[in-house]
Amino acid sequence: MKLYYAPGACSIGIHVLLEEIGKPYETERVNLQQGEHFKPTFTAVNPKSKVPTLAKDDGSIVTEYPAIAYWLARTNPFADLLPDDIDAAARAIELMDYVIATMHMQGFGRLFRPSAFTPNPADEDAVKARGRDIVERGFALIDAALEGREYAVGKFSIADSAIFYVEFWSKHFSMTLPANCAAHLARMLARPAVQRVLQQEGLA
Ligand SMILES: N[C@@H](CCC(=O)N[C@@H](CS)C(=O)NCC(=O)O)C(=O)O
Structure with a gap:
């Protein structure tokens, strides 16, 4: 699993969820100030040019904070990130x-x-x-x-x-x-x- 993030951007919330889960993951910094998110290497991953972007272990991509957070919660039930109720x-x-x-x-x-x-x-x-x-x-x-x-x-x-x-x-x-x-x-x-x-x- 790899999180594309920018320091202090909204991706920090997903970064926190990954640390709460505690499984190994990679990170890749995207320099928003330098417009890296509009360059082909990043748009090939997320054509919306946004962080957070999560690459799953099977190579598929999840974008949009709520979708990433929900997917992390549901795939890691032991971390108790979303109530059962x-x-x-x-x-x-x-x-x-x-x-x-x-x-x-x-x-x-x-x-x-x-x-x-x-x-x-x-x-x-x-x-x-x-x-x-x-x-x-x-x-x-x-x-x-x-x-x-x-x-x-x-x-x-x-x-x-x-x-x-x-x-x-x-x-x-x-x-x-x-x-x-x-x-x-x-x-x-x-x-x-x-x-x-x-x-x-x-x-x-
Ligand atoms: N709706 C997106 C919003 C993500 C977003 O706006 N991310 C900002 C960083 S906090 C970004 O990538 N901005 C780059 C840009 O819009 O140029 C989500 O929920 O993930």
Whole structure:
């Protein structure tokens, strides 16, 4: 199994899941700043030019964070990354999808790359402000979901890996996380798997 990743990108959440599973895997760094993800060696693997991308042992490829996380959880049941209870499992997927589709793609997307959301450079500050609103509203919802819980659905699951990467990103934009999210981030940072990933990605 090989994970294509970029340091500190959303792929960090999948990297954490691989460390939590604990089986051997390879990593290949993709330099997004240098546009490596648009070069033929990478587009031959993932024509969508995105990380995370997972190459399975049989050579087939899985893309899209929720699909990779779900596949890892289902193929490694001993790691207990998705609850057996169907309602709790649906809740974990619901939270993960909200983090990725809304907070990341709509919110942080506007903050990282406002030019992708408007053809007019003069509008970019307004785009960023809208991105910040989406992210802050998202953290308020995640904070409520975490009330009285250490992890999103009680025990650690694929949802926490996604919540972790947006919490981690909040520091780039000097955001103050609401209390339950701040405690969740601290809890995640204390997990040995997360510490190993931060070391491996050069972010410790
Ligand atoms: N919908 C994708 C989003 C992945 C994504 O946006 N990855 C970013 C890094 S955090 C990326 O590869 N960006 C490169 C680009 O868009 O040029 C998923 O769920 O995996």
